Amino acid sequence: MKELEGYAGIVTGASSGIGLAIANSLAEAGATVYIISRTGKVKEGYPESVPGTVHIKGDITNVESMKKICAELADKHDGHLDFLVNNAGATYKCLAQDVPAEEFDRVINVNVTCVFRMCQICYPYLKKSPHKGRIINISSMSAHLGFTQVVPYCTSKAAVCGMTRGLAVEWAEDNICVNSIAPGWFHSKMLDDVMDDDRRKRILNRIAVHDFGKTEDLGAMALFLIGPHGSYITGQDYALDGGTLAYGY
Ligand SMILES: NC(=O)c1ccc[n+]([C@@H]2O[C@H](COP(=O)([O-])OP(=O)(O)OC[C@H]3O[C@@H](n4cnc5c(N)ncnc54)[C@H](O)[C@@H]3O)[C@@H](O)[C@H]2O)c1
Numbered sequence: 001m002k003e004l005e006g007y008a009g010i011v012t013g014a015s016s017g018i019g020l021a022i023a024n025s026l027a028e029a030g031a032t033v034y035i036i037s038r039t040g041k042v043k044e045g046y047p048e049s050v051p052g053t054v055h056i057k058g059d060i061t062n063v064e065s066m067k068k069i070c071a072e073l074a075d076k077h078d079g080h081l082d083f084l085v086n087n088a089g090a091t092y093k094c095l096a097q098d099v100p101a102e103e104f105d106r107v108i109n110v111n112v113t114c115v116f117r118m119c120q121i122c123y124p125y126l127k128k129s130p131h132k133g134r135i136i137n138i139s140s141m142s143a144h145l146g147f148t149q150v151v152p153y154c155t156s157k158a159a160v161c162g163m164t165r166g167l168a169v170e171w172a173e174d175n176i177c178v179n180s181i182a183p184g185w186f187h188s189k190m191l192d193d194v195m196d197d198d199r200r201k202r203i204l205n206r207i208a209v210h211d212f213g214k215t216e217d218l219g220a221m222a223l224f225l226i227g228p229h230g231s232y233i234t235g236q237d238y239a240l241d242g243g244t245l246a247y248g249y
Pocket of ligand 1: 012013014015016017018019036037038058059060061086087088089090110138139140141182183184185186188
C-alpha cells in the first residue's frame with residue numbers, strides 16, 4: 001500500500017513549477033490531488049501531471065468560487081479533505097519607493113489574504129480528516145533575508161510564517177498540523193529562462209552547497225509533512241535552501 005493511499009487534498013497554483021512538483025509527488029504516493037489553477041491545465045514547457053492529479057480551473061482570489069469548489073471536493077470524500085498546500089504566489093519587481101499601492105495590495109492579497117481564506121475555507125474539512133489534517137504554506141527565504149526590488153513579496157512571505165505559527169497553535173486542538181516550506185533557489189523553467197551566466201554565478205556563490213535545488217525535493221518534503229511521520233510536526237518553517245540561510249558572508 002502506498003503511503004498516501006486514501007488521502008485527498010488540494011494544491012493551489014500547481015500548473016507549473018514547485019506546485020506541480022509537489023502535486024506529482026503526493027499523487028505518486030497514492031493521494032488524489034486536486035490542482036486548482038487559473039489555467040486548469042499544466043502550463044507549456046512543464047512536465048505532465050501524473051495519474052492521481054485532477055485539474056480544476058479556479059482563481060484563489062475569487063473566495064466565493066473557492067468555497068464552492070472546496071465544498072464540492074470534500075463532498076466526494078465523505079465531507080473531509082486531508083491536506084491543503086497553499087502554493088499559488090505572486091510578486092512585483094520594483095524599487096520599494098516606486099511600488100504602486102495597487103501592486104503592493106495585489107501581492108499581499110494573493111500571498112497572504114487568500115492563503116488565509118483558503119485555510120479558513122478548508123478548516124471544517126481538514127478537521128474531519130481521519131489522518132489528521134495538514135496545511136503546508138509555501139513561504140520563501142525572503143521571509144528571513146532581505147532582497148532588493150521585491151519588498152512586497154518579502155513582506156508577504158514573512159506574514160505567511162507568522163500565519164503558519166498562529167494557525168498551528170490555534171488548530172492543534174482541531175487535529176490540524178500547519179507548517180510552511182521555504183524554498184531557496186530551485187531549478188525551474190522560469191529560473192533557466194531568465195538567468196544569465198553572471199547572475200547564476202553570483203547566486204551560486206551565496207548558496208553553501210553551490211548548487212540549485214531540485215523541485216522534486218520540495219515534493220518529498222511535502223510528502224513527509226503530510227504523511228504519517230509528519231503528525232507531530234506543526235508550526236515550523238522548513239528551509240530547503242542548500243544552506244543559504246546558514247551562510248555567513
Ligand atoms: N522558484 C523559487 O525559487 C521560489 C523560491 C521561494 C518561494 N517560492 C514560492 O513557491 C511558490 C510557487 O512558485 P514557483 O517558483 O513554482 O513559480 P510559478 O510562477 O511557476 O508558480 C506560481 C503559481 O501560482 C499561480 N497563481 C498566481 N496567482 C494565482 C491565483 N490568483 N489563483 C490561482 N493560481 C495563481 C500561477 O499561475 C503559477 O502557476 C510561490 O508561492 C512562490 O512564492 C518560489
